[in-house]
Amino acid sequence: MHHAEVGAAWVRRLATLLLLAALVWPAVRDRDGLPLSTYPMYASSRSAESSFITAIGVEADGSRTPLSALTISESRDRLVAQSFLNDAARRGEEEQVCAAIAGRVGESIVMVEIAREEHDTIARFRGGESLRNREILASCEAVS
Amino acid sequence: MIRAFDRWLLADAPAERLAVLRIAISGYSFIYIVANVGEFVRLANRSTSEFEPVGLASVLTSPVTPAVLWSVFAILIVSSIAALFGVWFRVTGPVLAFAFLAWASYHSSWGQMLHFEHVVTLHLLVLAASPASESLSVDARMRTRQVASVRFGWPIRLMAIITVVTYSLAAIAKLRIGGSSWIDGSTLANHIAYSATRLDLLGEPRPPFAAFAVQRDWLLGPAAIGGVAVELFAPLALFGGWFRKLWIPAIVTFHLATLLTMLVFFPYNGLGLALLPLYRVERILQVRGHVSNRRNVTTIEFRTIET
Numbered sequence: 001m002h003h004a005e006v007g008a009a010w011v012r013r014l015a016t017l018l019l020l021a022a023l024v025w026p027a028v029r030d031r032d033g034l035p036l037s038t039y040p041m042y043a044s045s046r047s048a049e050s051s052f053i054t055a056i057g058v059e060a061d062g063s064r065t066p067l068s069a070l071t072i073s074e075s076r077d078r079l080v081a082q083s084f085l086n087d088a089a090r091r092g093e094e095e096q097v098c099a100a101i102a103g104r105v106g107e108s109i110v111m112v113e114i115a116r117e118e119h120d121t122i123a124r125f126r127g128g129e130s131l132r133n134r135e136i137l138a139s140c141e142a143v144s
Numbered sequence: 145m146i147r148a149f150d151r152w153l154l155a156d157a158p159a160e161r162l163a164v165l166r167i168a169i170s171g172y173s174f175i176y177i178v179a180n181v182g183e184f185v186r187l188a189n190r191s192t193s194e195f196e197p198v199g200l201a202s203v204l205t206s207p208v209t210p211a212v213l214w215s216v217f218a219i220l221i222v223s224s225i226a227a228l229f230g231v232w233f234r235v236t237g238p239v240l241a242f243a244f245l246a247w248a249s250y251h252s253s254w255g256q257m258l259h260f261e262h263v264v265t266l267h268l269l270v271l272a273a274s275p276a277s278e279s280l281s282v283d284a285r286m287r288t289r290q291v292a293s294v295r296f297g298w299p300i301r302l303m304a305i306i307t308v309v310t311y312s313l314a315a316i317a318k319l320r321i322g323g324s325s326w327i328d329g330s331t332l333a334n335h336i337a338y339s340a341t342r343l344d345l346l347g348e349p350r351p352p353f354a355a356f357a358v359q360r361d362w363l364l365g366p367a368a369i370g371g372v373a374v375e376l377f378a379p380l381a382l383f384g385g386w387f388r389k390l391w392i393p394a395i396v397t398f399h400l401a402t403l404l405t406m407l408v409f410f411p412y413n414g415l416g417l418a419l420l421p422l423y424r425v426e427r428i429l430q431v432r433g434h435v436s437n438r439r440n441v442t443t444i445e446f447r448t449i450e451t
Contacts, residue, residue: 009154012298016153019302023309027316032257034199034249035265039314042408043321046334054345066347074186078346078407083256087194117345121337125358130341 048122049132053085055101057109057142067112071104089116094138103143114138152382157297159279159290160426163230165300166237166276168425169267170227172417173244176264177220183251184217190254198257199249208250216250219243227271230281241265241272260410263418266306274299280429303421307413308378311395315375326372329364333357339406353404367401374398381422392419 026038055067069081088097094114102112116135124130188210195207220243226236245268248261276299277283278290290296318326325331340354357363374394381391399414412418 009294012154012294013150016298016302016305019305020309023306024313027313027320034252034257035245035262035269037257037259037262037310037313038317039259039262039310040317040321041259041314042335042406043314043317043326045322045325045331046338048334048337050334050338050341052342052345066345068348069346072346074189075183077183078342078348079256079258080186080254081346082342083254084194087255091193093193119341121341122333122358124341124344125337125355 048120050119050121052117052119053082053089053137054113054115054117055085055098056113056115057105058111058113059108060110064113065109067101067105067109072101074104085114088114089137095140098138098140102140105142109142111142112140148383153298153301154294155297155301156292156294157300158292158426159275159284159296160429161424162274162276162296162300163278163280163284164425164428165303165420166230166233166271167228167280168417168420169264169271170224170240172264172412172415173240173268174221174224174228176411177217177224177247181217184213187250187254188213194254196255197249197253199252200246201249201253204253213250216243216247220247227277230277230283233277233281233283237272237274237276241268244268260412263306263310263410264412266310267303267418267421270299270302270306300421304382305379307418307421308381311375311378315372315378318372318375327365327369329361329366329368332368332371333361333364336405339408343407351403351405351407353401354406357405370394371398371401388422392422395419 022036026033026036030038032038032040055072057065057067057071059065069078070076073081073084075081075084085097088094098112098114101114105112114137116137117131118133119130120128120132121130187207190207192206195204197204219239223236223240223243227233227240244261245265248258248265251261252258275295278287278296284290322331336351336354337358340350340358343350357367374391375398377387378391378395381388395413396416399410402408403414
């Protein structure tokens with residue numbers, strides 16, 4: 001093997017080690033990022049009792065309809081919609097978000113409610129009652 | 145074992161193998177960006193108060209203007225097509241990788257880290273620094289056919305390492321953060337029930353197997369252990385043999401299970417793109433006779449790379 005080839009092989013070995021170190025570094029520091037990550041998806045210990053920020057459309061006859069991810073956040077991604085509502089509640093911007101969503105609902109919806117709901121998610125799938133508590137954070141009339 | 149790893153790491157590969165990966169990953173990038181045009185529309189109109197920059201977007205103090213965002217979209221479209229066909233790849237490859245990193249960073253800068261864009265970003269960065277257009281490309285039209293070389297093999301090994309290490313990191317996160325509750329299946333049950341409830345509250349259909357899984361305690365413990373084990377021991381798949389033959393269908397099943405129980409799907413991994421560096425992907429060309437002189441080939445062979 002030529003000297004140049006031997007040198008190149010060592011450069012590749014060293015670069016491989018650096019790549020491995022870079023990949024595991026976020027886990028060592030416990031700090032998620034991009035493009036290097038700890039990949040903590042679904043890693044958290046979750047209980048059956050969970051809190052959700054919801055957006056509900058109220059029709060003229062009083063019936064209630066869950067609003068879609070697209071209506072809530074202009075994205076079809078459910079994680080984005082959930083994050084959109086959670087962030088709004090965290091920042092205390094429920095009224096602003098309610099008004100924004102009210103501008104996107106269909107004609108049958110007359111009012112939008114943003115609420116914090118506590119659910120027993122396991123009971124929901126085992127025949128029990130899911131909803132434990134509901135607190136309305138904001139309500140606003142739909143923009144016609 | 146170190147010598148075996150060294151031989152594996154620095155093994156020669158045909159230029160066509162790296163070129164097929166370039167075509168597959170650039171093609172995925174193009175389709176992914178086109179399919180996500182709605183995300184560009186959404187992010188072009190977000191307010192400053194919602195902006196929490198991560199990654200490359202950390203250099204920004206406020207969201208970019210719609211004109212800048214749509215320029216990134218245009219760059220991604222043009223560079224992914226150019227990389228797909230191997231046009232000026234020494235320029236278009238790095239441009240695509242950098243633009244994708246910028247987009248992925250910006251996409252995750254709104255309070256929700258979107259982990260399904262990490263592996264493809266890393267693969268594009270490796271691809272950009274590799275001689276991936278020395279075959280099956282416009283760049284290579286006038287060149288003689290390249291002989292197999294470590295120049296083509298090593299970047300593929302790096303991409304394979306990225307794939308398996310990221311699976312391991314995901315398992316380590318579950319064990320470190322979730323601990324024993326992940327292993328006994330209770331956390332898995334709660335995650336499945338949580339995901340399905342979230343869909344209910346968004347008025348969307350539940351995952352088809354969510355209720356089935358949550359109602360069967362006996363299934364959840366083994367499923368959780370199996371899922372964590374498949375992720376944790378992914379690096380052993382690099383060494384080939386019976387483990388890799390079992391691991392590939394196991395990880396595909398893992399992605400299928402998360403789709404059916406939680407409607408969670410990481411397209412780059414779930415569609416098998418992330419697994420391609422573990423295969424002799426150039427064999428797909430045998431169907432068209434580009435690589436092999438074998439005649440009358442009627443089936444596509446996909447064999448994992450032997451060490």
